[in-house]
Amino acid sequence: MLKTLYLVNTGAAGDRILDISIQSRTMPKSSSSGPISVSRDSESQPSDTSEALQTLTVPTVNPITISYDVGYRRALAERLGPSDLASYDNTFWDDGEGGEALVNARMETMGPYSLEVESVKLIRHVSTKHEICHLYVLVNVVSF
16 A cells, blocks of 8 residues: 655744654455454454554755855055045045945745746945945746
């Protein structure tokens, strides 16, 4: 006899524990008067019973993993000296004093799925003290 058990992971990723109990017993021989009905709790007929217990650990993973690699470098622009009067203006932005962060993001699926990038949007925020870019990526997970 072959039985198939399908597991679907819901909730947080993490190992799942299965406790499996397989019981077997011999059936008593039937008499000439007809078959003997045996109830589950019946002890009227002696039978040979065995049980196998097994605990299985089923590992599960996150459906999508994202890893980042960040590198920093100084700005390549030329710095202004203290004698340049433009540097004292409140709206002046000095590219020479800043730096750049280079961010590489890698998205992977761990199952039989593929990723489909639907859109990528870079939004730039500029203030008097910093300049920040936010990257928004809309991704669809496509199953086969």
